[in-house]
Amino acid sequence: MKKVLPILCMLLSFHIMAQKAAVIVNSPSSLQGEKVFAGADFGTDLTSNLWTADLVMANPNLGCSPLTNSAEIAGKICVIDRGICLFDQKGQAAATAGAIALIILNHNDQTNRGGPPFQMAGSAAVSIPVVMLGYQDGIDIKEAMKSGTVNVTLGGFPKEDNDVSISKSQCDGALTQPNVIHPTYGSYLLSQLRGATDFNFLPGGMINNPGKLGQANAKLGCEISKGSTSLYKESVDITNIGPDETGRGILSKAFSDVSNGAGRYSISYSASIAQSEKYLSDNVYNTYFDLSGGIISKSRFNVNDRAPIFSGAYYFGGGASFREYMMPFSLPYGKGLMIDTLYSNILANAPLASAYLEGRIYRWDDSNNDNEINTEEMTLVALGSKTFDASETRTSAVLTIPLENLEGSELVYTVKNDGELHFASVQYSGGSQEIFMGYDHDYNQRMYVQAKDSAQTLEYIDYPYLNTATQAPSGGPDMDVAGLFYFDCNGSGANEDEVIYSPIDIAIHVSGMVATKDLNNKSMDVKILGNPVKEILTAEIQLQSAEKITYQVVNSLGNVIYQSTEKESTTTVLRSFDLQGIASGNYFLKVRSANAIITKPFIVIK
Numbered sequence: 340m341k342k343v344l345p346i347l348c349m350l351l352s353f354h355i356m357a358q359k360a361a362v363i364v365n366s367p368s369s370l371q372g373e374k375v376f377a378g379a380d381f382g383t384d385l386t387s388n389l390w391t392a393d394l395v396m397a398n399p400n401l402g403c404s405p406l407t408n409s410a411e412i413a414g415k416i417c418v419i420d421r422g423i424c425l426f427d428q429k430g431q432a433a434a435t436a437g438a439i440a441l442i443i444l445n446h447n448d449q450t451n452r453g454g455p456p457f458q459m460a461g462s463a464a465v466s467i468p469v470v471m472l473g474y475q476d477g478i479d480i481k482e483a484m485k486s487g488t489v490n491v492t493l494g495g496f497p498k499e500d501n502d503v504s505i506s507k508s509q510c511d512g513a514l515t516q517p518n519v520i521h522p523t524y525g526s527y528l529l530s531q532l533r534g535a536t537d538f539n540f541l542p543g544g545m546i547n548n549p550g551k552l553g554q555a556n557a558k559l560g561c562e563i564s565k566g567s568t569s570l571y572k573e574s575v576d577i578t579n580i581g582p583d584e585t586g587r588g589i590l591s592k593a594f595s596d597v598s599n600g601a602g603r604y605s606i607s608y609s610a611s612i613a614q615s616e617k618y619l620s621d622n623v624y625n626t627y628f629d630l631s632g633g634i635i636s637k638s639r640f641n642v643n644d645r646a647p648i649f650s651g652a653y654y655f656g657g658g659a660s661f662r663e664y665m666m667p668f669s670l671p672y673g674k675g676l677m678i679d680t681l682y683s684n685i686l687a688n689a690p691l692a693s694a695y696l697e698g699r700i701y702r703w704d705d706s707n708n709d710n711e712i713n714t715e716e717m718t719l720v721a722l723g724s725k726t727f728d729a730s731e732t733r734t735s736a737v738l739t740i741p742l743e744n745l746e747g748s749e750l751v752y753t754v755k756n757d758g759e760l761h762f763a764s765v766q767y768s769g770g771s772q773e774i775f776m777g778y779d780h781d782y783n784q785r786m787y788v789q790a791k792d793s794a795q796t797l798e799y800i801d802y803p804y805l806n807t808a809t810q811a812p813s814g815g816p817d818m819d820v821a822g823l824f825y826f827d828c829n830g831s832g833a834n835e836d837e838v839i840y841s842p843i844d845i846a847i848h849v850s851g852m853v854a855t856k857d858l859n860n861k862s863m864d865v866k867i868l869g870n871p872v873k874e875i876l877t878a879e880i881q882l883q884s885a886e887k888i889t890y891q892v893v894n895s896l897g898n899v900i901y902q903s904t905e906k907e908s909t910t911t912v913l914r915s916f917d918l919q920g921i922a923s924g925n926y927f928l929k930v931r932s933a934n935a936i937i938t939k940p941f942i943v944i945k
Contacts, residue, residue: 386495413437427461444477502550504621519544525639543589636846638779647844649777684777698740721752777844804843
């Protein structure tokens, strides 16, 4: 395959973190110890000092307006909940109230976006250090504060002789990514894993040595589990890591056991040495992937929000002109499956009022058998769109776009052959807003892609995304210039291994139900009014001649969950269906007359 071009995106700084910063609870004894934290690209440098004080909760707790308890906060470490306003605004509120430092507590649990702490971005001047703690630590700290004093020390601690950690790369102070290997997909279909080699995940990663002494023999471990059941536990020795250096290791045994079925598989990486270490919170990195009945996504997927996971502090892209963002995927046993919905996260530099975006599915047909994608080999097979209301005030949104088939007589695109390479994309044709896409930065694919490239086995399916700012004459992406983007982090003007390998926040829903062909598309027309649906589904049906109509609401597994028939023959019907008892998910309205059957996809969001 031809090399994918890196595309310059913006200027940031990029380096391997080596200095030791920590957040340590001194009291009460029930909470004592080091806490996992993330810093910010604004505020005082954490490594420049040590700050010790009791914690005081801000009032109001979100810190988006001047704090009313500044007398209590002065000289203390302020605690503020995440939410509503920008992180740097919270920092300014705490500093104005006299706090010596700020701890922001993440407000979402692990099933949602952002449970663990992440690096925070901001542009305003903040005169105190700012860190974030994770959701569970936040709950524990707030509970302890109700009954007594919580004392914390945070900042830059002197280097220890012996200290290792899971390596992380940092760009601009707010984009921090673990240097480990993740599975190719954050969410994938269990139905596509039938053979022994269909799922073959080989773990690996990098260990950082921020200590004073070299480490002759460090160990990189990986454990994979489902629930409380451990399925894989292996390690590899990484030798001779000098001070402020990193070592790389690939485990010798792959994980391929998916016999435990659908659900969440947890991955825990660990860095260890024989010597005792004072700081251990950065020795472990935890992540996960899902095996699903219907979701494919290179990023991880939030089932509760029906959205791909956006992790880290940055959206990327921008520009008010044409942009197309693509996720490559393949279904080795895909023949007959239907692709009905696309999900994504977007951000704009202004309110999304009247913004128009399309969700698209392309199939690659390698017509000349050269194993290289040419623009004319990309066939648009499914299409949907989203137009925001003219009164829309949000600058970010989760896109949920039902897709209609553009190939054949089925209403929903049906995969024709096993193993075909497809691309799910979000296309912005241009407008008054600059549109940015979300990425799952914690699910970094750098090591995976580079390992495949070194082994000369890299294929298009391995990329976490492809982007282009050039539109082909056909209206689709110009694949000749599509590629990954990079940040000129050191300002050199050249790409020096600064490509971003974060999976793009695009996901699709795939159904096992085979679409029903229309008996006569011209004899009946069905329109769903308002999609997604919350409680009431409304459909408008028009027929060429008076006929009795039968309705079925079918779930994504093909099960009929509602059925009724009109009592009288008619040519026009405006029909409402009460869906209050139906869970969120993907559904189909099937309308049948004597001469036609039409199936329309819709989504229920509670």
